[in-house]
Amino acid sequence: xxxxxxxxxxxxxxxxxxxxxxxxxxxxxxxxxxxxxxxxxxxxxxxxxxxxxxxxxxxxxxxxxxxxxxxxxxxxxxxxxxxxxxxxxxxxxxxxxxxxxxxxxxxxxxxxxxxxxxxxxxxxxxxxxxxxxxxxxxxxxxxxxxxxxxxxxxxxxxxxxxxxxxxxxxxxxxxxxxxxxxxxxxxxxxxxxxxxxxxxxxxxxxxxxxxxxxxxxxxxxxxxxxxxxxxxxxxxxxxxxxxxxxxxxxxxxxxxxxxxxxxxxxxxxxxxxxxxxxxxxxxxxxxxxxxxxxxxxxxxxxxxxxxxxxxxxxxxxxxxxxxxxxxxxxxxxxxxxxxxxxxxxxxxxxxxxxxx
Numbered sequence: 096x097x098x099x100x101x102x103x104x105x106x107x108x109x110x111x112x113x114x115x116x117x118x119x120x121x122x123x124x125x126x127x128x129x130x131x132x133x134x135x136x137x138x139x140x141x142x143x144x145x146x147x148x149x150x151x152x153x154x155x156x157x158x159x160x161x162x163x164x165x166x167x168x169x170x171x172x173x174x175x176x177x178x179x180x181x182x183x184x185x186x187x188x189x190x191x192x193x194x195x196x197x198x199x200x201x202x203x204x205x206x207x208x209x210x211x212x213x214x215x216x217x218x219x220x221x222x223x224x225x226x227x228x229x230x231x232x233x234x235x236x237x238x239x240x241x242x243x244x245x246x247x248x249x250x251x252x253x254x255x256x257x258x259x260x261x262x263x264x265x266x267x268x269x270x271x272x273x274x275x276x277x278x279x280x281x282x283x284x285x286x287x288x289x290x291x292x293x294x295x296x297x298x299x300x301x302x303x304x305x306x307x308x309x310x311x312x313x314x315x316x317x318x319x320x321x322x323x324x325x326x327x328x329x330x331x332x333x334x335x336x337x338x339x340x341x342x343x344x345x346x347x348x349x350x351x352x353x354x355x356x357x358x359x360x361x362x363x364x365x366x367x368x369x370x371x372x373x374x375x376x377x378x379x380x381x382x383x384x385x386x387x388x389x390x391x392x393x394x395x396x397x398x399x400x401x402x403x404x405x406x407x408x409x410x411x412x413x414x415x416x417x418x419x420x421x422x423x424x425x426x427x428x429x430x431x432x433x434x435x436x437x438x439x440x441x442x443x444x445x446x447x448x449x450x451x
Contacts, residue, residue, distance in 0.1 A: 304371035
């Protein structure tokens, strides 16, 4: 009986201890689970790069763009995090940003005004995210030059009715869901286009004509097929050679050569191709003319300002010289007056006294 009672008491004590330990461990475990769900506190580091203020928030487990960073930052690296969306307020405080790196996140939603305040943005990297839409306002930023959009889910519909106003020179769209060259309208500044690893099956000169400054084109890893009967391959190669575009891969047009009847003269380019290229070239000429006129007016303004500055300096020198002359003249007059008074006094002293 005593043995049974002792065993029972021992069991109760062990159970209580186990429950107590379980409660403590359970509390700790819950805290750990919550800590995994909540983004760790960011330890962003500031530095200077090329005289610009840079902040590095990469690989911090962030679920949103930090809102308490210095507003004067010009470079932000928030890559390799868990950011899922960009709202209109996510970047609104950082109006001086010129370089923004958001690659390797989980961004799926970008609100239309997310980049509106980034008036000085030059480079943006949104590679390796889940984007299937982009705000059209992105391509209206006045200084945007390079856009990295590789490894997303962007399709052809995303680029419909996109009027590019940015001075875009580099566009990377590899590993997306494109079925054709993106139709962005005339983009006279674009020089490098990467659409590798998509589902593009046809490429024509009309697709490339709106990019009248294009120099590098990457079409690799696309299931592109040419209609030998329409001489599409030879016409494309003729266009690439004529415009000095370096293409990857190079197409040898063997089937067309075997069939015969296809020549690579530029006169075979369609009217639509010539029209699109002419429209792009005209915009380029207008931009060049505007820039030339702007530079001319700047030169004229500088010349006028220089002339006025020289005139001001000359007048100032004349004024100072005249002032010195007047001062010297007054000093001379004062000395002459003093000398005259001295001579008069001496003459009076030297005269003999009159005897009465």
